[in-house]
Amino acid sequence: MASIRAIAKAAGVSPGTVSRVLNEDPTLSVSDTTRARILKTAEEMSYQKTARLNRQVQIITYASRRREMADPFHRELRLAIETEINRLNLTLKKTIRVEPGMKKQEWSEVKKAGALLVIGHFSQAALKEIYQYNPNIVVINNPETPDYMDAVYSDLQKTTLQLLDRIRQTHPKAHIAYLGGMREETSLTGETSYESDARYQAYMQWCEDHNETPDSHLIGWTREDGEQEIESITQLPDIVLAGNDMVAIGVIQGLQKLGKQVPDEVSVIGFNDLEVNQYVTPSLTSVQIDIEQFGKSAVAMAEDRIKKARANALHTLVQTRLIVRQSYSEKE
Structure with missing residues (x-):
């Protein structure tokens, strides 16, 4: 040319x-x-004008500002994504927070973005509709993403099963309880439906496979939910597996109110490995979901879409690992 x-x-x-x-x-x-x-x-001379790349990235999330304050996982994930967008010199459009009462005409803005980053558990119908507005979509933290869309997530069901096996190896007689909320699915109008979470499903499956009586407590996802529930349990377990860190922190605080020693009397394990965990007393053992890697992988995929670097969708599975701190001992 x-x-x-x-x-x-x-x-x-x-x-x-x-x-x-x-x-x-x-x-x-x-x-x-x-x-x-x-x-x-x-x-x-067969000159062809080079098309200017649309480097605008739009974040769509089901987490309100209030929810981000209640559970820092959502805030830390969004900030990790924004950091990577800035590092790659992409342009961040105003974040769309899907809330009740949203109208379809408000979605016309996403057509103008070079790529979309969709955070959270949106319904299949919602993801397909967003895809119709803009096919350059990357879905984050939702393993139910259709295979023709890019996605980044961790396998929390497999992680939970492996964690329970690991606990049982070092604590063969321990009574393990699960505390966590339901999985929320959001529509494009902000309406929410509920179904069982992958961690809860794995716990119930593990108990069935090992002929153990489950001790599951379906509550919410906040610190207050964990604190109130553990205070109401008559027969305390030896180990509490919490669905997220905020529930786990609430459990620790509730146990302390009851005069129980963590981990000598009851051990506690959370999920997400938030920054605050190392400052809790005792510091919280947690399954690390690599938020920073979520951000890097998702934004790299978005950049691929902007540059039309590939035609086929990718699903990236981010490894998890247990970060052992003071709230749980791997010794019997």
Whole structure:
């Protein structure tokens, strides 16, 4: 393909003039004869104008600001994504928070983005509708994402099963309880439906496979939920597996109110490994879900979509690992 400089040389004008003519600069003062000569020369030399990349990235999340305050996982994930967007010199559009009462016409803005980053458990119907607005979509933290969309997530069901096996190896007689909430699915109008969470499903499956009586407590996902529930349990377990860190922190605080020692009398394990965990007393053992890697992988996929670097969708599975701190001992 001919360059601007080559066209300028053939047409007998400056490269700047060629560039402004080809980009239809309305402020350029040039004769019609010169303009026609430049355009004809460009056509004869098979010049093709390079399309400008749309580097705008739109975040769509089901987490309200209030929810981000109640559970820092959502805030830390969004900030990790924003950091990576800035590092790659992409442009961040205003975040869309899906809340009750949203109207479909509000979704017209997502068509203008170069790529979309969709955070959270949106329904299949919602994801498919977003895809119709803009197919350059990357879904984060939702393993139910259709295979033709890019996605980044961790396998929490497999992680939970492996964690329970690990606990049983070092604590063969321990009574293990599960405390956590339901999985929320959000529509594009902000309406929420509920189904069992992957961690709860894995716990129930594990108990069945090992002929153990389950001790599951379906509550919410907040610190207050964990604290109130553990205070209401008559027969305390030896180990509490909490569905997220905020529930786990609430459990620790509730146990302390009851005068119980953690981990000597009751051990506690959470999920997500938030920054606050190391400052809780005792510090919280937690399954690390690599939020930073979520951000890096998702934004890299979005950049691929912007640059049209690939046609096939990718599903990236981010490994989890247990970060052992003071709230749980792996010794019997």
